[in-house]
Amino acid sequence: MFTTAIHGETLVKTILHNNIPMELIQVPATIWCGSIAYAPNLTDEPDIPALLQKYQANCQYPKLHCANPAWDNCISIDYWQEGAVPRGMVFSQQVTSDEQDPAHDIYRMPQSLYIRLACTKEVSQAAFGKDECGVWELFGVIKDALDALGYRIGTNGAQEIEMYNHSAGLAYAYVPVAEMDRIGDNL
Secondary structure, three states: OOOOOOOOOEEEEEEEEOOEEEEEEEEOOEEEEEEEEEOOOOOOOOOHHHHHHHHHHHOOOOOOOEOOOOOEEEEEEOHHHOOOOOOEEEEEEEEOOOOOOOOOEEEEEOOEEEEEEEOOHHHHHHHHOOOOOOHHHHHHHHHHHHHHHOEEEOOOOOOEEEEEEHHHOEEEEEEEEEEOOOOOOOO
8 A cells, every 4th residue: 555755756667677666656746844954065974863953852843734644754856966965864744735834944856757665574675685774875875776667766856755654654755857858847
């Protein structure tokens, strides 16, 4: 059964690659409400502990118009740009309006196609030969499969997403993709 982590997403198809079930997902344009930080240069990551602390401190200000309240995320911004721009990160929840308390940052992403991978014991065993893995580790598994699956990294402004439903014990990694033979990007 398909579990919706991002409000409005739809399952296009399931792909079995090296005994790992990957899902091709269409995600509408999204609005994320939380805390954003960027690296001070083109080689480092943002100060992730400080960003997480800021996000947690801002939880005292309710997020309005939450789209899928049980889920939160971590979005890696421009990591695929390989030093062309500073890397960024967002800790957030999906909302349907940018009408929010000014303590929160807003981040928008366009409609995009993604390959999604569940962070489960079975996937970790198939991908790494171990019982557990971090959701972020699954980005590499997806990227390593793209050529064989006929896709490439999407570059339309969508980003890598880690989605978490802590109370249900669910987590997914999303990598934006485009079909290799398409001239347009991600649609």
